[in-house]
Amino acid sequence: MSEATTEAEAGVRRRIAEVERALGDPDDAANPVGFAALLSADERFEWPAEAERRLDAVGFGAEFVPAALGGRLARADVLARTLRPVFRRDVALGFGYGITSLFAASAVWAAGSRGQRTRLAELMRGGGRTAIVHHGLAHGNTMWRGELAARPDDHGFTLDGRKDDVVNAERARAFVVYARTGEERGAASHSVLLLEDNGTVRHRPRLLPRRLSTGMRGCRFAGLEFTDCRVPADALVGERGQGLELALRTFQLNRSLISSVLLGSADTVLRAAVRAAETDRERRPGGRRPAVLASAFADLLLCDAMATAVLRSLHLFPDSGHLGAAAVKYLVPDLVREDLEELGTVLGAAGYRRDGAQGAQGFLQKLLRDLPAAGLGHTGTAACQAVLVPQLPFLARRSWGVTQDPPDLLFAAQEPLSPFVWESLAVAGGQDHLVAALLGAVRRLRDGGGAPAGHGDDATRAALRTIAGTFVTELAELRERFRVVEPDGRGLGTSARWAALTDRYVLVAAAGAALGHWVRLDGTDPFLADPAWLVLALGRLAGRLGKRLPDPPPGCVQRVYGEAVARFRTGRAYDLHGAAPAGPGATAAGPGATADGHGRRGRTA
Amino acid sequence: MAERGSVAPPILMASPDGPWLRVRESVAFFGNAVVYANWQQWRSAVASGPELRSLLGNHDWQRFSALDKPEVRYRFAVSRMLMRHAASAALQVLPEAVELAYKPGGRPYLRGCDQIDVSLSHTLDLVVVGLNRLGRIGVDTELTRRRLRYSEVHRQMCTAAERRRLARLPESAQEAELLRTWTLKEAYTKALGQGMRMGFTQFGFGPGGRELQTPDGDAASYGEWSFGTFGLDLTGGPAPDDHYLVSIACQDTGHGGAEDTSVGSMLDEGFLGQVVDLLGRQEG
Numbered sequence: 078m079s080e081a082t083t084e085a086e087a088g089v090r091r092r093i094a095e096v097e098r099a100l101g102d103p104d105d106a107a108n109p110v111g112f113a114a115l116l117s118a119d120e121r122f123e124w125p126a127e128a129e130r131r132l133d134a135v136g137f138g139a140e141f142v143p144a145a146l147g148g149r150l151a152r153a154d155v156l157a158r159t160l161r162p163v164f165r166r167d168v169a170l171g172f173g174y175g176i177t178s179l180f181a182a183s184a185v186w187a188a189g190s191r192g193q194r195t196r197l198a199e200l201m202r203g204g205g206r207t208a209i210v211h212h213g214l215a216h217g218n219t220m221w222r223g224e225l226a227a228r229p230d231d232h233g234f235t236l237d238g239r240k241d242d243v244v245n246a247e248r249a250r251a252f253v254v255y256a257r258t259g260e261e262r263g264a265a266s267h268s269v270l271l272l273e274d275n276g277t278v279r280h281r282p283r284l285l286p287r288r289l290s291t292g293m294r295g296c297r298f299a300g301l302e303f304t305d306c307r308v309p310a311d312a313l314v315g316e317r318g319q320g321l322e323l324a325l326r327t328f329q330l331n332r333s334l335i336s337s338v339l340l341g342s343a344d345t346v347l348r349a350a351v352r353a354a355e356t357d358r359e360r361r362p363g364g365r366r367p368a369v370l371a372s373a374f375a376d377l378l379l380c381d382a383m384a385t386a387v388l389r390s391l392h393l394f395p396d397s398g399h400l401g402a403a404a405v406k407y408l409v410p411d412l413v414r415e416d417l418e419e420l421g422t423v424l425g426a427a428g429y430r431r432d433g434a435q436g437a438q439g440f441l442q443k444l445l446r447d448l449p450a451a452g453l454g455h456t457g458t459a460a461c462q463a464v465l466v467p468q469l470p471f472l473a474r475r476s477w478g479v480t481q482d483p484p485d486l487l488f489a490a491q492e493p494l495s496p497f498v499w500e501s502l503a504v505a506g507g508q509d510h511l512v513a514a515l516l517g518a519v520r521r522l523r524d525g526g527g528a529p530a531g532h533g534d535d536a537t538r539a540a541l542r543t544i545a546g547t548f549v550t551e552l553a554e555l556r557e558r559f560r561v562v563e564p565d566g567r568g569l570g571t572s573a574r575w576a577a578l579t580d581r582y583v584l585v586a587a588a589g590a591a592l593g594h595w596v597r598l599d600g601t602d603p604f605l606a607d608p609a610w611l612v613l614a615l616g617r618l619a620g621r622l623g624k625r626l627p628d629p630p631p632g633c634v635q636r637v638y639g640e641a642v643a644r645f646r647t648g649r650a651y652d653l654h655g656a657a658p659a660g661p662g663a664t665a666a667g668p669g670a671t672a673d674g675h676g677r678r679g680r681t682a
Numbered sequence: 683m684a685e686r687g688s689v690a691p692p693i694l695m696a697s698p699d700g701p702w703l704r705v706r707e708s709v710a711f712f713g714n715a716v717v718y719a720n721w722q723q724w725r726s727a728v729a730s731g732p733e734l735r736s737l738l739g740n741h742d743w744q745r746f747s748a749l750d751k752p753e754v755r756y757r758f759a760v761s762r763m764l765m766r767h768a769a770s771a772a773l774q775v776l777p778e779a780v781e782l783a784y785k786p787g788g789r790p791y792l793r794g795c796d797q798i799d800v801s802l803s804h805t806l807d808l809v810v811v812g813l814n815r816l817g818r819i820g821v822d823t824e825l826t827r828r829r830l831r832y833s834e835v836h837r838q839m840c841t842a843a844e845r846r847r848l849a850r851l852p853e854s855a856q857e858a859e860l861l862r863t864w865t866l867k868e869a870y871t872k873a874l875g876q877g878m879r880m881g882f883t884q885f886g887f888g889p890g891g892r893e894l895q896t897p898d899g900d901a902a903s904y905g906e907w908s909f910g911t912f913g914l915d916l917t918g919g920p921a922p923d924d925h926y927l928v929s930i931a932c933q934d935t936g937h938g939g940a941e942d943t944s945v946g947s948m949l950d951e952g953f954l955g956q957v958v959d960l961l962g963r964q965e966g
Contacts, residue, residue: 212952214950214952214953215947215948215949215950215951216797216942216943216947216948216950264952264955264956264959266952267952290936291904291905291906291934291935291936292935292936294904321952321953321955321956322956324953325953325956325957365879372786411796415785415786415787415875418874418875418876419787419875419876419879421874421876421880422876422879422880422881425880425881425884426883426884426885426896426897428884429885429896429902430896442902442903446904446906446935446936449817449935449936450935450936454796454935455796455797455815455948458796459797459948459949459950460950460953462794462948462949463949463950463953463954463957464953464957466949466954467954467957467958467961468957468961471961503960504956504957504960505956505957505960505961505964506960506961506964572775572779572945573773573775573779573780573781573792573794573795573945574779574781575794576793576794576795576945576948577781577783577793577794577795578794579794580793580794581793617786620785620786621783621785621786623740623741623783623784
């Protein structure tokens with residue numbers, strides 16, 4: 078690793094540690110922003126104001142402002158990692174604090190005038206909120222239903238209409254509005270307007286009462302009603318009719334980010350489940366719990382590999398990032414939700430606790446409520462399908478088997494990248510780098526490549542080759558199916574068959590990301606270099622394709638479970654970095670716990 | 683009067699002819715629909731050979747082919763037909779266009795169409811399918827004549843709070859309440875995709891089987907779960923006198939879901955238009 082990489086990574090870890098320190102030990106019952114306090118605030122539909130104050134104190138708002146505008150945002154993958162300390166404590170805090178401000182501001186970072194960018198950057202660096210008023214989307218939930226119309230006139234635009242469920246509607250100091258400016262349906266129907274709190278907006282929107290929500294109960298959702306609201310002409314962001322293009326462009330970052338930060342939330346539940354299993358081990362040894370915990374851990378690593386590659390692809394392949402972003406958002410919230418449900422069997426009754434007395438155990442039910450709100454459920458998947466479905470026939474013909482194996486930099490999670498540039502993102506076309514990574518990885522495995530030998534046993538490596546092969550077979554079937562489609566995209570949307578094939582494609586792309594990551598490992602981390610986790614995770618993905626595979630070789634589950642326990646004891650994250658959050662009380666270690674106790678047993682290398 | 687999010691009463695499907703429109707109405711109005719059939723009555727509608735294979739899809743066809751007893755094969759085929767017909771009504775596509783797949787824990791789902799969650803259960807002649815557009819759903823059935831002795835099973839099946847409540851009841855009421863509790867627990871854990879893997883003493887139900895509770899009897903959800911238990915009678919078949927119990931667990935994740943669940947409208951025209959136009963330009 079070069080000196081520059083080491084230095085960059087050290088800087089990232091310092092910032093993460095700073096955020097962790099600001100929020101303190103979440104397991105400490107006396108911590109006013111610990112799990113107990115956050116669960117109790119959630120119960121009362123109360124916004125965690127103290128946590129917000131602490132984030133303000135470390136200038137967290139700057140994370141969402143591009144470095145070129147005086148903020149800290151330069152790398153998409155680093156932003157995701159910096160947000161995880163927040164999301165591992167509370168999804169509502171993560172959304173309400175800043176991520177929705179970023180979703181709003183992205184259109185301005187992408188296409189705003191110099192003045193708009195400078196003013197919004199200043200507002201957000203200072204901890205101010207920006208709210209987003211979405212346009213109406215097919216199969217939209219309340220956040221995505223209904224929309225505003227902006228009528229162009231002499232002085233600019235007149236806005237009318239009503240939108241329910243706007244996060245931070247009550248306190249945002251700027252609004253980014255996606256409004257209909259054209260009668261026609263289709264590409265140029267919408268425009269983006271930036272409503273600033275500077276006296277230029279007349280007949281301001283009426284704030285409707287707060288609506289209590291099932292998920293993210295602490296977040297303040299409220300409706301906005303615009304009646305004859307006059308907005309100056311220079312409120313327009315970018316060009317007239319550019320709204321949907323800007324949505325498709327900025328959604329790429331949103332989708333990849335959400336997928337990545339939710340892994341931080343899932344980390345908390347896995348940690349609580351490992352704690353429960355370990356505490357209970359004396360009483361009820363063994364059983365199926367190690368397998369459940371190892372599988373969930375393996376899934377999180379696979380998701381992290383995919384999310385990381387996709388976030389980095391926004392820098393490296395801005396012409397193609399839309400594909401991976403749609404795929405990762407389609408898969409990860411769903412996978413995480415199922416893992417949480419499975420972890421519920423380990424947590425048992427403790428998963429329903431609300432008092433936070435058992436650390437984070439009650440976090441399970443809260444996260445199960447928060448997740449559908451964060452991942453948007455079907456509204457979110459349908460929006461991702463709209464991006465993928467019309468493009469897959471093209472990719473099947475032009476890219477699969479043709480596009481080169483991507484460069485190592487795509488997967489090298491600690492390597493610096495050139496700054497993120499919104500303007501460079503395309504919304505269609507490009508190459509399928511995840512499928513290319515799958516085919517590249519399979520070639521490397523066949524030629525004896527992959528992470529350095531000596532980690533994991535021969536049986537596990539052989540199992541990995543077999544599973545990798547099933548995804549190649551699946552890709553070949555998909556290619557045949559998509560090649561016969563006339564790629565004008567029109568009839569595609571109406572068939573459940575194409576939706577099902579797209580679902581299959583996403584599983585193949587995920588396998589490509591994980592395998593692409595693994596074959597490039599240098600062996601620095603012996604646990605990751607052992608393919609045991611990948612065999613477990615890919616085996617589950619293949620199961621979702623309806624493929625029946627032999628059980629993983631003996632020892633796989635035990636090795637992954639061992640690492641899960643070791644990471645629990647040393648307070649290290651359940652992600653590709655496995656770093657310990659520095660700061661007081663960051664480790665969950667109890668008396669007598671050591672890093673190489675029970676956890677390392679069963680390790681073969 | 684039942685309202686949105688509450689469990690809709692089951693609808694009988696006497697044959698593959700429906701009434702499927704009622705499924706669409708129930709899903710649109712309540713958010714969920716539960717349909718049931720006497721598989722013996724559907725027997726004649728089960729196709730054979732390539733037609734059945736195409737309807738079942740590869741995965742279920744393999745499972746079907748591995749079954750030995752004709753009874754079991756017919757019931758399997760009818761349960762999948764009922765599922766596909768019900769799903770096709772909600773999605774507004776042909777039954778054979780729906781791909782029924784299974785998650786690693788065994789939970790069925792409609793591949794690529796997550797606007798609807800599904801669940802399936804059968805007992806003797808009865809097949810039941812549940813659909814929900816607001817969140818997870820689980821259904822479970824039992825014969826009402828099934829005897830469950832409280833003294834034999836309460837340790838494995840009941841929480842402390844449930845035992846306090848059930849222990850006071852006379853024997854027949856006790857057994858009836860136990861059966862309802864059992865099917866509710868099956869339905870809820872099926873909704874979570876876990877089945878028996880979730881310990882039945884780790885959560886419980888309050889009086890009337892309406893509220894999810896912790897083992898101590900405290901509320902365990904904030905109302906995102908609704909439950910219902912219905913008695914069903916089947917006519918026809920070899921045992922027309924049998925009565926069945928069906929329990930349903932239905933989740934509402936909030937945010938309203940999409941009232942329109944049809945596949946034809948799910949891809950946003952604006953987004954699709956952008957992507958297709960740009961692709962067209964690159965082609966041109």
